[in-house]
Amino acid sequence: xxxxxxxxxxxxxxxxxxxxxxxxxxxxxxxxxxxxxxxxxxxxxxxxxxxxxxxxxxxxxxxxxxxxxxxxxxxxxxxxxxxxxxxxxxxxxxxxxxxxxxxxxxxxxxxxxxxxxxxxxxxxxxxxxxxxxxxxxxxxxxxxxxxxxxxxxxxxxxxxxxxxxxxxxxxxxxxxxxxxx
Numbered sequence: 001x002x003x004x005x006x007x008x009x010x011x012x013x014x015x016x017x018x019x020x021x022x023x024x025x026x027x028x029x030x031x032x033x034x035x036x037x038x039x040x041x042x043x044x045x046x047x048x049x050x051x052x053x054x055x056x057x058x059x060x061x062x063x064x065x066x067x068x069x070x071x072x073x074x075x076x077x078x079x080x081x082x083x084x085x086x087x088x089x090x091x092x093x094x095x096x097x098x099x100x101x102x103x104x105x106x107x108x109x110x111x112x113x114x115x116x117x118x119x120x121x122x123x124x125x126x127x128x129x130x131x132x133x134x135x136x137x138x139x140x141x142x143x144x145x146x147x148x149x150x151x152x153x154x155x156x157x158x159x160x161x162x163x164x165x166x167x168x169x170x171x172x173x174x175x176x177x178x179x180x181x
Contacts, residue, residue: 004158007106009060010094012075017093019106022058024156026180028173029060029110031098033070033148034081041149042086044170048177049090055181056156059090064098067148071095098145107145110152114163115143125167155180 004027005020019027028048033039049059063078065071071078075095082088098107118140119125132139132146139146149166153176161180164173 002109004109004154004160007109009062009104009106010096012079012092012094025056025058026156026177027058027060027154028151028177030149030151031062031064031145033064033067034073034078036070036148038149038166041170042082042088046086046088048174052177052181057177061090061092063092063095064148065095066097066099070148110160111143113160114152116140116146119165119167122167128167153177
């Protein structure tokens with residue numbers, strides 16, 4: 001049976017980040033976008049990184065342009081945007097697909113471990129549900145990533161313990177991470 005540590009992710013410089021290098025650490029793997037309503041999630045992600053990095057948190061930022069073309073730039077432009085606007089210090093990977101035939105293999109694994117469980121009940125959740133019903137009326141029946149800023153939390157033993165949709169409160173994401181530190 002595969003483990004999260006069997007995968008690697010392409011970095012913007014062309015090298016590969018082996019997730020096995022993060023054995024024993026808590027990871028948040030997130031697909032990001034620079035022109036999305038959820039882009040401000042970079043701010044609490046960076047604060048969480050600064051707060052918990054020394055205790056063993058790693059954030060793996062995977063820019064993705066599969067959702068309404070909201071990440072149109074090059075890897076360099078994306079990195080510049082994030083560092084200038086949000087002062088991000090966690091590593092950014094190469095812009096990649098998280099769904100479909102060209103998806104990163106790690107995303108196939110992540111989705112097999114934690115499928116889609118809904119958007120919750122807040123106004124943003126309702127808006128996402130309405131929008132996605134127009135795109136795919138059966139969106140609830142598959143584990144695909146639904147939008148930018150879906151976050152997977154991996155514990156120190158490599159278990160995928162949570163999936164947070166972009167509509168989840170970032171305080172809940174942080175509480176999950178804090179519980180694993």
